[in-house]
Amino acid sequence: MTPFKKVMLFCHRWLGFISGLVVFIVSITGCIFCFQNEIQDAMYSYRTVQNTGKPYVQPSQLIAEVKKAFPKASPDYIYYYGAERPAGVLANLGKEGYEYVFLNPYTAQITYHEKPQTNFFIIVEYLHLYLLLPPAIGKWIVGVSVIIFMMIMVTGLILWWPKRKSDRNRSFTIKWGGRWRRVNYDLHNVLGFYATSIAMILAISGLAIAFEPVSKAIYNTANLGKIDYKTEVTEPKSDSLKRAGLAAQPVVNTAFAYARQQVPQAQMFLIHNDPSISGAIGVGAYAKSMHYSHTTGFEFDKYNGKLLKSYIYDKKSPGLKLNEMNYDIHVGQIIGLPGKIIAFLASLICASLPVTGFIIWWGKRKKAKKGPKIRHPKMAAA
The missing domain is CATH 1.20.120 (Four Helix Bundle (Hemerythrin (Met), subunit A))
Structure with missing residues (x-):
């Protein structure tokens, strides 16, 4: 040697x-x-629902049902996983931790809930x-x-x-x-x-x-250093000084409706309600259910519903598109x-x-x- x-x-x-x-x-x-x-789809019946062909219930209805069951809940994330999958709400219960609540997206009926840390795959x-x-x-x-x-x-x-x-x-x-x-x-x-x-x-x-x-x-490598990272990915903030002028309809509903209108072919939607005082409401529209590599996103002022920023997939830089593919690449589902x-x-x-x-x-x-x-x-x- x-x-x-x-x-x-x-x-x-x-x-x-x-x-x-x-x-x-x-x-x-x-x-x-x-x-x-x-594996979870094969084991748990709550992970699928019957597609009734009806429109999804509004996010505010899902939030209301979760709050009935968990009065202390602050829903940070709302998921519409697909036409034959349940909606999900990740609710912050403060000192009690988080509760993951699954609901029928057509009726808002709670079908299952669990502490995330009790799920084997978590x-x-x-x-x-x-x-x-x-x-x-x-x-x-x-x-x-x-x-x-x-x-x-x-x-x-x-x-x-x-x-x-x-x-x-x-x-x-x-x-x-x-x-x-x-x-x-x-x-x-x-x-x-x-x-x-x-x-x-x-x-x-x-x-x-x-x-x-x-x-x-x-x-930076994919973009050859020509596009500023922070400019493209930095999330905007809500105007906390205008909290008095709340929108007539819950902003989470108008945000969801706007995303569905702009990306009608999307199969999955993820809504993030940033709980901080100046946090925005973000909606991600994903091309395929349970896949995260092809997304268009929108950020809204949570007090007046104003559209603050759009992340249109076709207008994203190669570097941002590549980074958004990371999860799907990591688990192999990209192909x-x-x-x-x-x-x-x-x-x-x-x-x-x-x-x-x-x-x-x-x-x-x-x-x-x-x-x-x-x-x-x-x-x-x-």
């Missing part, structure tokens, strides 16, 4: 020790989360994002581990790279008929090679979701079911790499302790 590859091996091994457990947890939870919608998501630690701590542990993992993938690729043409076949295939140690070695090297490009995409998209500097770097399967398999391979890598290291360590076998020449027969 060349001195350069020895350095790469040292880095590969010790970076693996540092990040291995976190990479395993993040990868396994990523596998589960890829199909969380499909727990999986928080384990994936924060390792169930306080977000300020867990986010950085996961982020640093993912960056280290990207370095490991690069060093692994350098170590894997075949020296001779004759080695190439062996480098691309797993020798299933070999001894278990050889199979484990091939699982680590060969599967690691095949997963590298997808793993890099998943890692970068995940970092972009969690860290603004990463999403900003992607934004539908095949993408989810690819993301699932890549995550599963990533979870296996710390395990197979540790087994390789442990086997070499035991071999080194035993020392080389000494062969004694047989005595010739007299």
Whole structure:
């Protein structure tokens, strides 16, 4: 082995020790989360409703029903997930935390409610994002581990790279008929090679979701530095000095109606009522239900209903469009079911790499302790 590859091996091994457990947890939870919608749809009947063909009830009606059931509720988010899906309201109950309330979007009848932290897939998501630690701590542990993992993938690729043409076949295939140690070695090297490009995409998209500097770097790169990030993404504020002049109809209703009128083909709508005194009401109109990569948004003054800002999809910069694709890229759904399967398999391979890598290291360590076998020449027969 060349001195350069020895350095790469040292880095590969010790970076693996540092990040291995976190990479395993993040990868396994990523596998589960890829199909969380499909699994929950199969398990829970409240996640689907019959499409009656009638108009959706107004957001204010959903809010009123939630407030009847939870008088302390401050509905921060309202979701219209699609024609055959329930509406959802994420209600802030103050010291009691949040309540996620599902309602029939045609009748405003409450069909189910739960504390988000009791949902298995929310727990999986928080384990994936924060390792169930306080977000300020867990986010950085996961982020640093993912960056280290990207370095490991690069060093692994350098170590894997075949020296001779004759080695190439062996480098691309797993020798299933070999001894278990050889199979484990091939699982680590060969599967690691095949997963590298997808793993890099998943890692970068995940970092972009969690860290603004990463999403900003992607934004600037895609826009070639020609468009100011803050100008395009900064949300406007309501005029809190004009609180006395409230609109006759609840602004949340007019905002929702405007978004539906402007984007009639949208399948999903997300309404955010910023609870701060100068916060605006934002409405996102999404092209496809449960997909977040193709959206047009509007911001309204919550006191008088004035349209403050529009984010028309066709007018967005390439950088903003790319950043809005991050979630769909991260879970693979950007290309539908095949993408989810690819993301699932890549995550599963990533979870296996710390395990197979540790087994390789442990086997070499035991071999080194035993020392080389000494062969004694047989005595010739007299």
